[in-house]
Amino acid sequence: MQQIKSPDRPPDWLTDRAATLRHLAGFAARMGPDYAQGRNSDLGPGAPAAVSRLSPALRHRLVTEAEVVGTALAAQGAEPASKFIEEVFWRSYWKGFLQLRPALWEDYRQGLAEDLALAARDAGLRARLAAAEAGATGIAAFDAWAAELRDHGWLHNHARMWFASIWVFTLRLPWRLGADLFLRQLRDGDAASNTLSWRWVAGLHTPGKVYVARAENIARFTGGRFNPAGQLAEDAAPPPPEPLPPPRPLPPAGPLAGRLPPGPLALLLHEDDLHPESLLPPGVRIAAIAGLASPRARSPLGCAALVERHVQACLADGLGRAAARFGVAAQPLAAAAVPGWAAAHGLPVVMAEPPMGWNPAATLLPGAILLRRDWDAACWPAATRGFFAFRERIPAWLRELAPSPPSA
Numbered sequence: 001m002q003q004i005k006s007p008d009r010p011p012d013w014l015t016d017r018a019a020t021l022r023h024l025a026g027f028a029a030r031m032g033p034d035y036a037q038g039r040n041s042d043l044g045p046g047a048p049a050a051v052s053r054l055s056p057a058l059r060h061r062l063v064t065e066a067e068v069v070g071t072a073l074a075a076q077g078a079e080p081a082s083k084f085i086e087e088v089f090w091r092s093y094w095k096g097f098l099q100l101r102p103a104l105w106e107d108y109r110q111g112l113a114e115d116l117a118l119a120a121r122d123a124g125l126r127a128r129l130a131a132a133e134a135g136a137t138g139i140a141a142f143d144a145w146a147a148e149l150r151d152h153g154w155l156h157n158h159a160r161m162w163f164a165s166i167w168v169f170t171l172r173l174p175w176r177l178g179a180d181l182f183l184r185q186l187r188d189g190d191a192a193s194n195t196l197s198w199r200w201v202a203g204l205h206t207p208g209k210v211y212v213a214r215a216e217n218i219a220r221f222t223g224g225r226f227n228p229a230g231q232l233a234e235d236a237a238p239p240p241p242e243p244l245p246p247p248r249p250l251p252p253a254g255p256l257a258g259r260l261p262p263g264p265l266a267l268l269l270h271e272d273d274l275h276p277e278s279l280l281p282p283g284v285r286i287a288a289i290a291g292l293a294s295p296r297a298r299s300p301l302g303c304a305a306l307v308e309r310h311v312q313a314c315l316a317d318g319l320g321r322a323a324a325r326f327g328v329a330a331q332p333l334a335a336a337a338v339p340g341w342a343a344a345h346g347l348p349v350v351m352a353e354p355p356m357g358w359n360p361a362a363t364l365l366p367g368a369i370l371l372r373r374d375w376d377a378a379c380w381p382a383a384t385r386g387f388f389a390f391r392e393r394i395p396a397w398l399r400e401l402a403p404s405p406p407s408a
């Protein structure tokens with residue numbers, strides 16, 4: 001196993017931009033070979049890690065993908081930072097893949113409702129689910145990850161892969177109920193990355209390919225903390241292939257540099273994009289600001305209290321910066337109050353385009369102006385096939401988008 005040299009981690013989970021930028025700057029030195037060599041190891045909560053733990057901030061765009069990749073390029077250069085940069089593009093790939101195929105999210109929600117109804121009827125399934133969620137399966141590694149997820153609201157990528165694989169193939173639980181558990185408990189819970197990663201593990205993304213968690217791999221990359229030899233179903237067969245919905249053309253949304261109506265506008269800031277400073281072109285006059293976060297809409301079962309606190313804290317930080325930037329009071333609103341807020345000021349409303357998922361922002365205000373970031377406009381349409389085809393385009397995107405580190 002590779003030596004992990006970097007003991008520091010965010011002092012606490014990142015819920016504001018200032019702390020995120022400090023952490024990003026500190027991590028920049030480790031975005032090159034340290035990351036490439038150590039990123040697969042998960043030595044446990046509180047232990048040194050080679051990964052950034054930026055996801056609870058990046059997912060809400062307290063910092064943007066462009067800023068994170070720009071930091072990696074400036075600190076390390078494209079080749080040494082290529083592994084790290086590629087991982088950030090995995091996020092854009094999943095977002096684009098779901099954006100092009102909204103039916104996958106709708107099918108997930110529909111299937112989840114059916115799985116929850118089945119669990120309500122079937123006491124045996126309910127008991128097995130409760131044991132998995134509580135970390136009482138008798139598989140020490142899985143039980144420790146269930147506890148870590150509940151207590152910290154975060155898991156290392158490799159642990160997420162092992163957990164999902166054991167959930168599906170060893171515990172033989174419905175994948176959507178596992179995806180739902182993650183969404184309720186992850187600070188970085190994201191409709192695209194989560195749903196599509198679970199589908200990938202379960203063999204529904206790449207025909208004929210499942211992700212199998214193996215005891216030897218777990219022992220190796222947990223530094224020997226766990227070794228579930230003999231406890232895992234390591235012979236999982238791929239499920240029958242299910243055709244993927246064909247990609248749709250992206251609906252139109254204004255690019256950032258596009259023309260906005262003259263005169264004052266109202267800004268709806270929401271949990272999917274909390275960097276209004278780079279969302280709006282210079283010179284735009286914002287005369288009203290409201291904030292919307294709906295973490296309980298992640299699941300029919302709501303979300304964990306720590307997730308709710310995390311998301312609301314991120315939103316509060318975004319609103320504070322928006323108020324300072326545009327010189328207008330900014331307040332969080334419940335979803336039901338948003339149409340009334342828009343009607344009361346009567347101004348055209350602008351917002352970042354809400355990606356597929358539970359965010360109700362666009363449906364609450366069907367006439368709002370949606371702004372698509374250049375990053376998303378470049379990447380999303382390319383998520384038509386597998387990641388390896390998408391990845392080929394990274395060098396061209398780096399030239400075209402010219403990402404740079406945060407300026408403030």
Ligand SMILES: Cc1cc2nc3c(=O)[nH]c(=O)nc-3n(C[C@H](O)[C@H](O)[C@H](O)COP(=O)(O)OP(=O)(O)OC[C@H]3O[C@@H](n4cnc5c(N)ncnc54)[C@H](O)[C@@H]3O)c2cc1C
Nearest residue numbers: 051052053054055087088091157160188189190193194197
């Ligand atoms: C079953 C499963 C569920 C997942 N659910 C989510 C989720 O709900 N939200 C979420 O943000 N990520 C999810 N991921 C992806 C990944 O595990 C996390 O983004 C990553 O662990 C975050 O840790 P980090 O910030 O230290 O990542 P780093 O390794 O430091 O990577 C930097 C950034 O790149 C992005 N990234 C890295 N790996 C991936 C990946 N495999 N897929 C997508 N983006 C990636 C993240 O934004 C991350 O912050 C899931 C993965 C699996 C296998």
